[in-house]
Amino acid sequence: AQSVTQLGSHVSVSEGALVLLRCNYSSSVPPYLFWYVQYPNQGLQLLLKYTTGATLVKGINGFEAEFKKSETSFHLTKPSAHMSDAAEYFCAVSDGKNYGGSQGNLIFGKGTKLSVKP
Amino acid sequence: EAGVAQSPRYKIIEKRQSVAFWCNPISGHATLYWYQQILGQGPKLLIQFQNNGVVDDSQLPKDRFSAERLKGVDSTLKIQPAKLEDSAVYLCASTLTIGDTQYFGPGTRLTVL
Numbered sequence: 572a573q574s575v576t577q578l579g580s581h582v583s584v585s586e587g588a589l590v591l592l593r594c595n596y597s598s599s600v601p602p603y604l605f606w607y608v609q610y611p612n613q614g615l616q617l618l619l620k621y622t623t624g625a626t627l628v629k630g631i632n633g634f635e636a637e638f639k640k641s642e643t644s645f646h647l648t649k650p651s652a653h654m655s656d657a658a659e660y661f662c663a664v665s666d667g668k669n670y671g672g673s674q675g676n677l678i679f680g681k682g683t684k685l686s687v688k689p
Numbered sequence: 690e691a692g693v694a695q696s697p698r699y700k701i702i703e704k705r706q707s708v709a710f711w712c713n714p715i716s717g718h719a720t721l722y723w724y725q726q727i728l729g730q731g732p733k734l735l736i737q738f739q740n741n742g743v744v745d746d747s748q749l750p751k752d753r754f755s756a757e758r759l760k761g762v763d764s765t766l767k768i769q770p771a772k773l774e775d776s777a778v779y780l781c782a783s784t785l786t787i788g789d790t791q792y793f794g795p796g797t798r799l800t801v802l
Contacts, residue, residue: 580729614693614780614793615732661731676722676745677791679731 573598573664575680583686590634590649592683594662597643603665604645605677606636610658618660621645632656657687691715693794695781701800707769710797714762714783720744722791723756723766724780732780738764768799776801 578593596602603622607615619630626638636647645662663677694713702708714721719740724732735754737745740761749756753772758764768775778798782791 575731612795614782614795615791616793617790620790663731676734676737677732679733681730 573666573678575662575664575678577662577680577683579683581684583688584652585688586654587651590652590656592647592660594645594680595643596645596664598664604638605663606647607661607663608658615661652687654687657685659684693781693783693792695794695797697797698795699798701802702771703802704773705770708771708799709765709767710779712764712781712794715792718783719786720784721758721764722782726778726780771801773801775799
């Protein structure tokens with residue numbers, strides 16, 4: 572069965588510092604992997620996704636993630652944190668169900684709340 | 690392009706009462722999802738519609754939860770009767786078709802007292 576583990580429910584960084592949010596997955600099929608961001612009182616917004624091809628994926632707002640099959644990881648990074656990055660971040664994996672070849676439904680991790688200190 | 694709309698944004702009820710949530714997906718999106726997000730957890734899929742048909746409702750507690758999408762556009766999610774553990778944010782999402790990027794609404798925060 573597919574599952575996602577996000578290490579660290581809270582991460583705090585200083586403005587301008589590196590952001591690293593960790594995600595490990597378990598999947599019985601080649602995974603599709605996603606990172607979503609949720610700002611307070613808002614819905615989730617897709618940051619980036621990995622389906623096939625290049626393992627380093629670039630997303631919006633300067634974020635990127637690297638798919639490492641050997642480590643079953645999909646960590647999210649940003650070289651320099653900005654105050655506006657403060658939010659909750661969710662890693663997700665597709666559930667492996669085949670809907671006509673598509674990615675299936677999403678299984679989310681518990682989320683990591685990112686705080687950015689001035 | 691208008692996003693996914695949900696109402697109400699907040700709802701407080703007492704246990705054993707009934708409640709309904711409404712979702713209007715992005716125009717033209719055939720696939721609609723309802724998620725439950727309990728505080729401190731990631732969203733969990735409750736039900737998925739393709740047009741007005743149910744694709745996946747395996748995690749919907751059918752003894753108290755029901756959902757419909759009669760005309761293949763708007764959808765309602767109902768809880769009857771509510772329990773304390775139903776306190777959560779209920780998110781609606783839509784996609785153009787199955788497998789596309791999901792667009793989420795702002796959610797309805799339900800508090801059951």
